Amino acid sequence: MPAHSLSPRALYEEVAERLRQRIFERELEPGSWIDELKIAEAYGISRTPLREALKVLAAEGLVTMKVRRGAYVTEVSERDLSDVYHLLSLLEADAAGVVASTATSEQLEELKTLHSELEAAAKPSKPDRELFFEINERFHMRLLEIANNRWRNQMVTDLRKVMKLNRHNSLLKSGRLEESLNEHRAVMKALTERDTALSMQRMQEHFKNGLEAAN
Missing domain, CATH: 1.10.10.10 (Winged helix-like DNA-binding domain superfamily/Winged helix DNA-binding domain)
Known part of the structure; x- marks a missing residue:
């Protein structure tokens, strides 16, 4: 070219x-x-x-x-992947806690809208895995933007690039799409209820299960 x-x-x-x-x-x-x-x-x-x-x-x-x-x-080893998910879990759980306690109603509505798009992409009759993961990433990055710490955002952006090297493995696991959606529902519920501790816990569970599916 x-x-x-x-x-x-x-x-x-x-x-x-x-x-x-x-x-x-x-x-x-x-x-x-x-x-x-x-x-x-x-x-x-x-x-x-x-x-x-x-x-x-x-x-x-x-x-x-x-x-x-x-x-x-780069080939991502199991240890690499485990380390990346561990750090993402800490950073994004922290961001979820910040959002639960400080987000405006409008910002929470933005996340709800993205979550609705996620639900549509995971429709049991015709799930769109690629679209699901694209919206999933947009949801996570918007949550980080709302939490408003540019240093955390930069670290997560770099870590997510490494995670993407392996994402298709977890993408194809039977039932993972539905599990991921259920985890997102739990995160969204905790955020909507402005429960800081629960929002952090739900986000950590999301990454824990994601790692298990990726291996």
């Missing part, structure tokens, strides 16, 4: 985003070697912006740089 088709933002950022999506969509498999020459030719760019893009992805944990061997798509 010629370079002139890329947007005006920094070239390496655009390349990083394209590679990020290819990794999330499994076009670039975990553990696979990234052929820099082939990608640079396909995008019509030099190796310099590509290497800058790979540095960005390495900082996010999506790519692993190996000395004298180049860049590889």
Whole structure:
């Protein structure tokens, strides 16, 4: 793809985003070697912006740089996944507690609307797994925005990128969609009742069950 088709933002950022999506969509498999020459030719760019893009992805944990061997798509071990879910559980449970105690009625309505979209995507007659997980992520990120701590948001954003490397495993587990929806209902109920402790507990349970499904 010629370079002139890329947007005006920094070239390496655009390349990083394209590679990020290819990794999330499994076009670039975990553990696979990234052929820099082939990608640079396909995008019509030099190796310099590509290497800058790979540095960005390495900082996010999506790519692993190996000395004298180049860049590889990161393989997430069970330990990695457990560590990521543990941290997300702590950070997002804390955010849920903040939202329960400080969110405005309008902000809670926003979360209720997203939850309704989640319910629709999980309709038993025709569940849409991809849409469900897309809305699920929007719900979690909106909750974090409402909790309003940019440092926590940045940490969660990076951790969720690593989590996405494994998400399709949990996506296909039988009954996981319905379980996840039930957990969201419990979180939403606690938030609506402005129960800080229960909101935190329900969010931690959500991540605990998510990890079990992912393994």
